[in-house]
Amino acid sequence: MFPFPWRSTYLQYKEDTDAVASWLARTARRCGYSGDLLSKGEDAENEEGDPDTKPAHSHKSKSKGKKKTKARSQQPKPVQPPEPQTTPSAPRKPSYLISIPAFIILAEFIAKSKNPVVQAPTSLVHVLDRAISLRKQFSKSLTDKATPKNGWADKSHSYFVHVLEEVKKILGNSTHVSSGAYSASDLANSFAGLMVEEPSQEFLNAPAPTPDVAVEPEFKSDQFEDPNEVFLAFKLLMEDFSTIRNAVAQIWEDHMAGKHRSVAAALATNMAIDFARKMEEDMADLVERFGGFDQVYRVWWSAICQDRGYSENHREKEGDALNFRAYEEANTAMLPAHLMLTKFISLVPSDPKSSPDIGMPGPIDYASDWKSKTPREKYLHDEALLNQVLASLVSAIRVPGHRNKGLPGEDELIRGLRVAIETRQVSLWNVLSVQILLDIHHCQRQDIQLPWKELNAVGSHLSRTIDIVSKELQGLRHPNWTESNDEAVKELRKDIEDWVINDKVQKSILRFKRRAPGKHFHFKNNPVFCGLFIYSLQMRYHIISIDYANTWKAVLNARHLYNAFRQEDLIKSKWADMEVFQLVQPDSVSFAGDAPKKKEDYIKRYAIMNGMSAASFSKDARGPPKRSAAGCR
Structure with a gap:
C-alpha cells in the first residue's frame, strides 16, 4: 500500500x-x-x-430568492430521464x-x-x-x-x-x-455483495435478452454550488497534495537510508504525482465555474495571510518575490514553487529550436545546511537550482527526434513541463511535481547524485553485456531472431550511448549557443528521472533477453547441462545464478516434468523440450523420431 x-x-x-x-x-x-x-x-x-x-448533470448556480428557499x-x-434511445439495448x-x-x-x-x-x-x-x-x-x-x-x-x-x-x-x-x-x-x-461465478457455455452462446424497461x-x-463548496473542495485538494508531498519526502529519506532502490522510489513518486493530477482533474469543472484554480489559489493564499496576520503585499526588500515573514506558510502552500515555475514558463521561447535564456548558470551549493538558511536564502537557492534544472529539461525535451515521441523514462515533471510550455498555463499538479523535486534536494543535499551513479553503473553494465553477446553472435543467424530483434538491441545500445555514456542534452544546449551547466546535469539533479530511466533501460533489456533466451535456448541448454553435471557429480561447486533461476522456474518448465536423474533420460528430456514428440521414445515407436505438433516447449 x-x-x-x-x-x-x-x-x-x-x-x-x-x-x-x-x-x-x-x-x-x-x-x-x-x-x-x-x-x-x-x-x-x-x-x-x-x-x-x-x-x-446541470451546473447552474442556484438563485437566492424566497421562492427557491x-x-x-x-x-x-x-x-x-432523457429521451429513450432508438436502440433498446442501452436504457x-x-x-x-x-x-x-x-x-x-x-x-x-x-x-x-x-x-x-x-x-x-x-x-x-x-x-x-x-x-x-x-x-x-x-x-x-x-x-x-x-x-x-x-x-x-x-x-x-x-x-x-x-x-x-x-x-x-x-x-x-x-x-x-x-x-x-x-x-x-x-x-x-452498487456492486457490493455480488457473487462472481463462471458462466456456462450455453449461457455464453445464448442470444442477448431484450432489456427490461423498468430500470x-x-x-x-443535491449539492450546494456556492463559494463555500468550492473552497471546501480546494482545501481538501491542498491537504491531499500536502499528504502526498510528505509521503514522497519520507520515501526519499528511506532511499538515503538504503531502504529503497532508486527505481522503486522514482516509480512511487511518479505514481503519486499522477494521482495528484487526476485529483485536480476530478474537481476542475467545479472550480472553473468560480474563476479557475489560479483565482481560487490567490484568494486562498490571501486568506492564509489574513489569518496569520501577515500583509500579502509587504516586501522587506525591493525585488523580493513574496513576504518572507510568511515563508513557512508559503512553503506549505507551495507558493514559492508556484512563483518560480510560472516565471520560468514565461521565459521559455515558443520556438522548439530555442532554449530558455535564464542567464549564466552558477555553481549550486549542495553541502550547506539547508535548515540554517534564512527564508530569503532558501528562496534564492531554490530559484537558481530550479531555473537550471528546468532549462536543462527543456533542452532535453527539444532534442531532435524526441520533441514529439517523448524521452526514455520520461517522468511526470517533464510531461507536465511539456504541457505547461504548450498551453502557457501552470496546473497545481505541475507545481507539486516541481515542489517534490525541491523537497528531494532539501532532503538529500550532497547525496542527490546517488541515483545518477546508479544509472551510470546500470547503463555501463548493460552496454558491456550487449557488446559481448553481439560479438559472440557475429555472423550467426537464426530464423526466429528477426531484424526487429536486431533493431531493438541497436536502439537500446544507442540510447545508452547517447544519454548515459555521452550527454545528448549537453550537446543540445551547446547547439543553442548556451553555456551548459555541466555534463549530465539533468540526470544528476533529477533523481526521479534517473530512477525511471533505469527502469526503462532494464525493462527493454529484459524483453530483449527473453527473446534471446527463447531463440538461442541459452538458458535451457545451460540448465540441462548443469543438471546432468550435478547428477553425475562432475562439478562440486554450485552455480549461484542457475540456483536462483531454479527457484524462480520449476523443473516442469525446463524438463517437462521432474529433473532427470538417469543418463538415458538426459537426452530424452532435452529432445522433448526442443520439440521432439514424446511418442518417439515409447517402446512401440517405429521409424525415425517425429517432431511434436506443439513444437518446442
Whole structure:
C-alpha cells in the first residue's frame, strides 16, 4: 500500500453524501414511502414555475430568492430521464437529486416504519460522522475567510451540517442500528455483495435478452454550488497534495537510508504525482465555474495571510518575490514553487529550436545546511537550482527526434513541463511535481547524485553485456531472431550511448549557443528521472533477453547441462545464478516434468523440450523420431 491517498478526499466526501441519499431513498421506498416525492418529473416541476429544478448533470448556480428557499424545504426533486434511445439495448437509469431538506423527511419516515422495521447499518453512521466532521472542520478553518460574504451561502453550508446531524440523531434514536459487515465503501458501491461465478457455455452462446424497461433509478445528493463548496473542495485538494508531498519526502529519506532502490522510489513518486493530477482533474469543472484554480489559489493564499496576520503585499526588500515573514506558510502552500515555475514558463521561447535564456548558470551549493538558511536564502537557492534544472529539461525535451515521441523514462515533471510550455498555463499538479523535486534536494543535499551513479553503473553494465553477446553472435543467424530483434538491441545500445555514456542534452544546449551547466546535469539533479530511466533501460533489456533466451535456448541448454553435471557429480561447486533461476522456474518448465536423474533420460528430456514428440521414445515407436505438433516447449 502506497503511503499517500489514492483518490481525492473531496470525491470521497461527495460519494459519502450520495451514499446517504441513496440509502435513505431506497430504504424509504422499501418501507412504502409515497412515490410522489421520488417520482415527480422535471416537466411537472417546471410547469409549477420552480426555477430550481435541474437535471443531475446541470451546473447552474442556484438563485437566492424566497421562492427557491421554499422549494428547497419541500421535497426531493426527481429528474426526468432523457429521451429513450432508438436502440433498446442501452436504457439509461433515471437519476434523482435528493434535496438536502428531504434527508430529514426520509429519515423520519424510515424511523417510524413498523413493517419492515429498519436496521440502519453502522457503516451508514460512520459515513455520516465522516461527512459531519469534515464540514465542521471546514467551518472552523481559515478558508471560510476566503469566501465572499454571502448570507445564503453561509446559511446553506451550516444548514447542511445541521441536516446531517439531524439524520444521524433520528436514525440513532429511532431505528435499530445494525453492526453488519458492510463498510462505508459498500454504501457507495452498487456492486457490493455480488457473487462472481463462471458462466456456462450455453449461457455464453445464448442470444442477448431484450432489456427490461423498468430500470432501477439512481439517487444522488443535491449539492450546494456556492463559494463555500468550492473552497471546501480546494482545501481538501491542498491537504491531499500536502499528504502526498510528505509521503514522497519520507520515501526519499528511506532511499538515503538504503531502504529503497532508486527505481522503486522514482516509480512511487511518479505514481503519486499522477494521482495528484487526476485529483485536480476530478474537481476542475467545479472550480472553473468560480474563476479557475489560479483565482481560487490567490484568494486562498490571501486568506492564509489574513489569518496569520501577515500583509500579502509587504516586501522587506525591493525585488523580493513574496513576504518572507510568511515563508513557512508559503512553503506549505507551495507558493514559492508556484512563483518560480510560472516565471520560468514565461521565459521559455515558443520556438522548439530555442532554449530558455535564464542567464549564466552558477555553481549550486549542495553541502550547506539547508535548515540554517534564512527564508530569503532558501528562496534564492531554490530559484537558481530550479531555473537550471528546468532549462536543462527543456533542452532535453527539444532534442531532435524526441520533441514529439517523448524521452526514455520520461517522468511526470517533464510531461507536465511539456504541457505547461504548450498551453502557457501552470496546473497545481505541475507545481507539486516541481515542489517534490525541491523537497528531494532539501532532503538529500550532497547525496542527490546517488541515483545518477546508479544509472551510470546500470547503463555501463548493460552496454558491456550487449557488446559481448553481439560479438559472440557475429555472423550467426537464426530464423526466429528477426531484424526487429536486431533493431531493438541497436536502439537500446544507442540510447545508452547517447544519454548515459555521452550527454545528448549537453550537446543540445551547446547547439543553442548556451553555456551548459555541466555534463549530465539533468540526470544528476533529477533523481526521479534517473530512477525511471533505469527502469526503462532494464525493462527493454529484459524483453530483449527473453527473446534471446527463447531463440538461442541459452538458458535451457545451460540448465540441462548443469543438471546432468550435478547428477553425475562432475562439478562440486554450485552455480549461484542457475540456483536462483531454479527457484524462480520449476523443473516442469525446463524438463517437462521432474529433473532427470538417469543418463538415458538426459537426452530424452532435452529432445522433448526442443520439440521432439514424446511418442518417439515409447517402446512401440517405429521409424525415425517425429517432431511434436506443439513444437518446442
